[in-house]
Amino acid sequence: MSTGSDRESSAGWGDLATEYGFGPVVMSFGIWLGQRYRAARSRETYLERAQQFLVWIRTNGFTDALASTAGRDRAIAAFTAKMEQDVRDGVIKATTLNLTLTAIDLLYASLGMGKPEAPRAAVTRIVPATLTASELRALLRSGAEDGPRAFAVICLALEDCGPTEAELVALDVDDVDLADDGGVTVARGTQRQRWAALSAGARVALRTWMPQRDSLLGRDSAERALFVSFNPPHRRLVPHTIDTIVRRAGRAADLVVAPGTLRATAQQRQHLRGDPDELVAQRLGLAEIDQVRAAALTTGVANKRARIPRSGGQQLDLFGEIAG
Template sequence: MQVVPRQGGELAVGGAAEQVTEAWLANRRLSEHTRAAYRRDVAAWLGWCAERGVEPLRASFLDVNAYARGLEARRLAPATVARKLSGLSSWYDFLVKLRAVDGNPVGGADRPNVSRDHSSTVGLSPDEVDALLRSAAENGPRSNAVMTILADLGLRVGELVGLDFGDLGWERGHRTVRFVGKGGKPRRRALTPGASEALDAYLGVRGDREGPLFMTASGARLDRHAVFRLIRRLAAEAGLPGADKLSPHSLRHAFATTARSEGVALEDVQDAMGHADPRTTRRYDRDRHNLDRDPAYMIAAARARRAGG
């Protein structure tokens, strides 16, 4: 694709800019949710440029800095600002490859410092997860199946709502579910007995055995927004604190924390969650700084056993 800037190197907010964005997204393995977020981020930047008379193809790192400070003034979390700038940087990298710009202005910009050890997601304790699942079971088969699979498998909400009935199967005695994970990577996980039982109860009342796995009453695919609303409503009914701040990701964090607390190896939790970097998995583990898990205790206990033997 050839990008031809408008007069003076200006890139139109529509037309060529939209074509560039779609070509850029087509060259990356991304979920549809991520694609939509990147489209919004680029559109927001182009809108900011238009309002200030900045030509996107001639923007400098000073312009990007001003844009970032404006985002921070809206009290967006540093991680959110960093994510928006990361997407914008990738967009400009694509323009560099197309030779539409000489350099990436985001590369020299002042990005927020985001600690890999911090997450803004509200977590849940094992007791709170149990209370949430009890509330889901009382709400009905679909709610129970959705929440149990999120809790037991730690799936991303996009992975859950993207499931089709045909993704269910069996492998070496394990009931499994296959899906496309982050980065377009095909993945499969084993369903726990509880998740399998909850799913069968839901499928028993749904009847239809084709199409989306989780459907609305009208037959449409259940979407991520409905799952967000569901978890907050169920949490409120269960009397959980901060129910209005919970998200499906809260159950993903709880999955990682509980798995590590139960002694599951970091690399196994990493594989289950589909993380490319183990540092990401560690960030999900809310209990990683618990002194009860200090390896010094295990070393001392092993030494005591040797001395006693």
């Protein structure tokens, strides 16, 4: 009983689903997704994962999975149990499990069969990794010890706008306003452009980094990148360097941290303080909020890695002697 692997292509699942007679179901589901999801990437991912499930029920003998709610629940319970074991064995990633479960929920919604009633333990969502207050404090401290650039990168990545690695390296000095009421413009000139106010902590970090940046570049430099390399000719960083900076600070704090962890922490903070989904999506540059992910971030608060971190002025209290 196989669920396939992350290496399978969308086209491969689609060909098999059609071969097994699911062409009309797939076509109908694609139209249904198009009416509800503006982001092409979301539609393509959900369609791919649904096709994977359809191929699986055909090859594993769940012939009534689309014919009755009882058959549906039996198939989903077995499929999910296998996928959860694959996650534990390292065959697939936890994110693959989350995406596939969401796609299955949506598939059955499109068919008018309601929400699956598989055993709760079998459909537990994986809570995205976030930072607790103590972990955040440790990461900020190690980032500060690594230097002003690392400190500024980490603080900015934790802002409400949750910039990705690519968005961080694309920032120019003109995109940040370090006045007390200033903010940052992310992804300027693209469909994901958005503005967010800077927290006091991020403002302090950037004010500390700017003199070092100016010293590296020299007075006559035309370079506009906010984050530049230490080695001549001090060019704009690449996304991989952001990943390296964050992970290095995490290791120094005995944490496994990636840039995505910081973005998830920023999103979690906004949901937990009750910000409207539309506003959170706008800040993060999303077409819409993934409700499954949002639910995992907010209902997983009992989990050690899902407590609300502080922001704004409170964030300074986490590393006051560093910011001071």
